[in-house]
Amino acid sequence: MRIEDVRRQVATPLGAPAFPGGPAYRFTDREYLNIVYRTDPEAMRAVVPEPLTVGDPLVKFEVMKMPDVSGLGSFTESGQVLRVEYEGEPADYLHAMYVDSLASIASGREISAYPKKLGAPSLYVDSDTLVGTLDYGTLRVATATMGYKHRPLAEDEARAEITAPTFALKIIPGYDRKPRVLELVRSQITDITIKEAWKGPARLQLFEHVLAPLADLPVREIVSASHIRVDLTLGRFAPAFDYLAADHPAEETS
Numbered sequence: 666m667r668i669e670d671v672r673r674q675v676a677t678p679l680g681a682p683a684f685p686g687g688p689a690y691r692f693t694d695r696e697y698l699n700i701v702y703r704t705d706p707e708a709m710r711a712v713v714p715e716p717l718t719v720g721d722p723l724v725k726f727e728v729m730k731m732p733d734v735s736g737l738g739s740f741t742e743s744g745q746v747l748r749v750e751y752e753g754e755p756a757d758y759l760h761a762m763y764v765d766s767l768a769s770i771a772s773g774r775e776i777s778a779y780p781k782k783l784g785a786p787s788l789y790v791d792s793d794t795l796v797g798t799l800d801y802g803t804l805r806v807a808t809a810t811m812g813y814k815h816r817p818l819a820e821d822e823a824r825a826e827i828t829a830p831t832f833a834l835k836i837i838p839g840y841d842r843k844p845r846v847l848e849l850v851r852s853q854i855t856d857i858t859i860k861e862a863w864k865g866p867a868r869l870q871l872f873e874h875v876l877a878p879l880a881d882l883p884v885r886e887i888v889s890a891s892h893i894r895v896d897l898t899l900g901r902f903a904p905a906f907d908y909l910a911a912d913h914p915a916e917e918t919s
Contacts, residue, residue, distance in 0.1 A: 676775060684772035685736040689898050693733040694860070697893040698788055698797040699826060700726045700809050700867045701748075703886040712882070713749055714849065716906055717758055717832060723748035724882050725757070726809060726869055728797030730788040740766030743786035743799040743807065745879055749832070751851075751905070756830040763799055763877065777902050778835035778850045784877065795892055801877035808870045811890045815865030823862035823893045828854045832905065849906035856898040863892040 666679060676682035702724055709722040725746040732739045744762035748755070763784025764770050773779035785800040790813055797809040830853045839845035867890030871880040 676771065684768045684776075687736060689901070690737060690772075691735040691896075691898050692731055693896050695895050695897060696730040696732075696788060697827070697891065697895070698728045698795055698809060698811060699889075699891045699893070700811070700869045701888040701890070702726065702869060702884045703888055704882045705885065708882055709747060712760060713747055713758060714834060716849070717749040717751055717756075719747075720750060721748065723888060724760075726797075726807065726871075726879070728786050728788045728799070728809065734769075737766065737768045737772065740764060740769050741786045741788060742769065742781075743784065743797065744780075745882060746831075747882075751830075751832060754830060756832055756851075759831060759833040760882075761877075761879070763801065777852070777899075778833035778848075780833060782877075799877075799879075801874055804872070804874060806872050806874045806877045807879055809867065810869075811867040811892060812865035814863045814892065816863065818862035818864040818891055818893070820859050820862060823859050823891065823895075824857065826891055826893065827895065827897070828857060833902065835902070835904075844909060847908040848904045849908070850902040851905040852900045852902040854897055854900050856900075858896040860894045860896065862894075865890060865892070 675686035676684055704722050704724050706722040710719050713719050728743045730741050742762055742764045745760045747758040747760050749758045759780055762779055762781045764781050765785055770781040773781045788797045793813050795811045795813045799807040832849055832851050835846055835848045835850045837846035867887055869884050873880045
């Protein structure tokens with residue numbers, strides 16, 4: 666393969682990349698179960714990187730069922746999103762995401778900055794209850810339940826739930842295992858169609874696991890729950906803060 670052909674590639678292995686190139690991924694009938702809860706302030710501050718700051722220590726546990734994604738197919742995702750501020754602006758910080766699709770994991774980490782790991786999430790209706798679960802390996806690490814379509818959620822509230830400015834860490838190590846790229850990046854969803862939105866009572870259980878430590882942000886109070894179905898296109902990430910910049914020197918690592 667010629668050098669100019671290599672430069673056109675988006676991923677490895679050559680000839681059968683882990684994910685396709687092309688335009689931004691389009692999600693059709695993307696379904697959310699979102700449970701917002703209040704956690705311990707110190708526990709949250711321990712995992713939120715500066716220059717992001719923590720006010721009210723709110724965490725969103727989410728399960729997203731995505732049956733139709735251009736280029737990536739069908740998969741389900743779950744994780745924790747932390748409510749933060751950046752330069753006075755309220756925002757979300759992507760803390761951890763667990764996904765059952767290699768293409769989603771590879772593209773999310775390599776193209777963007779999504780903190781994705783392999784997991785086994787699910788979202789389904791059990792009689793009159795919407796159920797979201799997350800397993801890591803063979804062990805259950807989260808179970809969420811919500812009353813199924815109890816009360817309508819206003820479209821503007823549903824839109825705000827999903828389109829908040831979003832931050833994540835982009836970390837790419839060099840061959841010396843020190844960061845070659847270490848940035849706080851920002852994205853925002855703007856291309857979205859709300860198809861239905863509901864709210865209702867909810868409960869959330871988190872279980873201790875050393876490699877899927879969702880329970881390190883314990884549930885102290887359920888604040889709200891929503892069930893939303895949308896079509897959307899993900900926004901692109903852009904750098905917001907460079908940890909390796911000259912005026913923010915990186916600490917030596919072993």
